[in-house]
Amino acid sequence: MDPRLTIIERRLKDIKRIIAVSGGKGGVGKSLTASVMALIFSRLGYKTGLLDLDFGGPSIHTVLGLKGALPREEKGIIPPDAHGIKFMSIIHYAGDNPSPIRGIDISNAMIELLAITRWGRLDFLIIDMPPGIGDSTLDVIRLLKRAEFLIITTESRVTLDVVNKLLNLLKELKAPIIGVIENMKLTRSSFLSKEIGALDVPFLGEIDFDSGLEDAIGNVDHILGSYSKDPIC
Ligand SMILES: Nc1ncnc2c1ncn2[C@@H]1O[C@H](COP(=O)(O)OP(=O)(O)OP(=O)(O)O)[C@@H](O)[C@H]1O
Numbered sequence: 001m002d003p004r005l006t007i008i009e010r011r012l013k014d015i016k017r018i019i020a021v022s023g024g025k026g027g028v029g030k031s032l033t034a035s036v037m038a039l040i041f042s043r044l045g046y047k048t049g050l051l052d053l054d055f056g057g058p059s060i061h062t063v064l065g066l067k068g069a070l071p072r073e074e075k076g077i078i079p080p081d082a083h084g085i086k087f088m089s090i091i092h093y094a095g096d097n098p099s100p101i102r103g104i105d106i107s108n109a110m111i112e113l114l115a116i117t118r119w120g121r122l123d124f125l126i127i128d129m130p131p132g133i134g135d136s137t138l139d140v141i142r143l144l145k146r147a148e149f150l151i152i153t154t155e156s157r158v159t160l161d162v163v164n165k166l167l168n169l170l171k172e173l174k175a176p177i178i179g180v181i182e183n184m185k186l187t188r189s190s191f192l193s194k195e196i197g198a199l200d201v202p203f204l205g206e207i208d209f210d211s212g213l214e215d216a217i218g219n220v221d222h223i224l225g226s227y228s229k230d231p232i233c
């Protein structure tokens, strides 16, 4: 047995809830939602951690406008503070260099990161998942048994097809599902909420497409200003 797995359990024992923001499809708003959730929880006074598990395309640091913050080494790694959030990402180590790792190496990098990171006491650990429903999802279920999945989707039938597969996988593996959020909504169609309802999964609400969001990226106050206009927050 890999001794790091026991260390991971110890590292996570003081975290009340672990929420993996997933969706299967790429570009549906997982990173943005994970970042906004972490910011809102932190501003509400909850101790919050944010883990970017998208090793191939980490983007939380861009959303939050972070530059140069480095973790501290002390019997492990203490994540740097980002706007009141403990933030961990491969970006701390790889910088702007690509990290083209695959297969078992991705699993190993995840195990390593989870084994070295000292989160301490947290109310919430939010995980930004990479696109796809394969390795990383299975690893999170295996390594972080308490992880609850929050699914982000758009109102596309193509995306819904992937969400369906992801939900089936999570149900099959008995992973907790918080529910589904429809992001970047452009129409008043309710087909998605009905489809999700038919799958017996909570439909949590809709976030409109926000044409001003791109200008707010990198500025957390502007992002929160933009999002707080939406009823879901
Ligand atoms: N509600 C929204 N309104 C407008 N733009 C949005 C909205 N949500 C996300 N975006 C934009 O859509 C793009 C994709 O968002 P994001 O990077 O969060 O998606 P993702 O699911 O994490 O993508 P990936 O699968 O590549 O990791 C970003 O440019 C983001 O700013």
Ligand SMILES: [Mg+2]
Residues within 6 Å of the ligand: 030, 031, 032, 054, 059, 128, 129, 130
């Ligand atoms: Mg992302």
